[in-house]
Amino acid sequence: MSGGVVTGGWSFVVAAYAVTAAVFLIYGVTLIARLRDEERRSQ
């Protein structure tokens, strides 16, 4: 922070986008895997 202006901060930006991508990817993959299991079980 310098004179009321946030300076730098790219590492936080990268971290926020990485966390977002990771959460969406992991949740999406687990959903599709769980769905496949349930579809196999119901056949």
Next chain:
Amino acid sequence: MKRAFPLGVALFAVAVYCGLIVTAGEQYLHADLSLGIPTGIRTLTAFLAGLAAVILFLGGDDLTDSSKPKILLGIGVAFILIGSYFGLFVAPPEQYMGETQRIMYVHVPTAWFALLAMTIAFVSAIVFLFRTDFKWDARMEGSIETGVVFAFLLCCQGAIWAKPTWGVWWDWDPRLTTTAVLLFAFVGILALRKFVDDPVKRGIWSAVATIIAFVDVPIVYFSVKWWNSLHQQQSSPDTVSKPFWIPLRANAFGILLLMTAFIMLRARISALRLKHELAPPPLAEAQLGEVV
């Protein structure tokens, strides 16, 4: 019902045209694609058409086909990639928050759609209580779990943004506190569903709990207006500079489709689990065969 999905896609295209294409045309092609429609009306049309598309996608889904949510997932990812490219490399840094403001392009849509997912859970809970149709119980479970994932992500993104701007990862400010309460309340409902074996009791109890927990959703939204909060107030198209519109809106459309697809996929899992739960055990079937 068969026409719900294509109609939803058409409405979503209208929302994207009004909310994104016209702005992109103005900024990057210097072309007026507005068809003479004022900005305020276009923004309202984008909002209502997007919402109607989600209602059609979810309401028209009979929970038997998993290809439609996968299509929405693919389109949603494409929007997020475009929005993130503009957010990280094209949009200028903000005057006071500098580069950290780029976090807003993922944080703000995540907040919107965490609250929307919990609102869908609330509506599904009410419809389930009135109709006792287990499709709505499946939609309720799908939207609760999606809402929890989005609310958890929201808290992580918020903490990462808070550290360089506020100097702390977390503050017990009204917006953050009410969001944490919302997250734990809906996690509690998912836990409740795990502990109840009877599908009818599970549906009714979790629907009632969802309606009670939903009370916190408007409190989260209005907390920044009702209390003197460290968290800034909501922005509107009038208070956001135009160079920030493209990444924010592209990510918003993408995350909206992701939320919808996640709810549809999770609801289908719930519906299949219920079918398995209600199926007679193999022994009973064999005994029935002997009697017949």
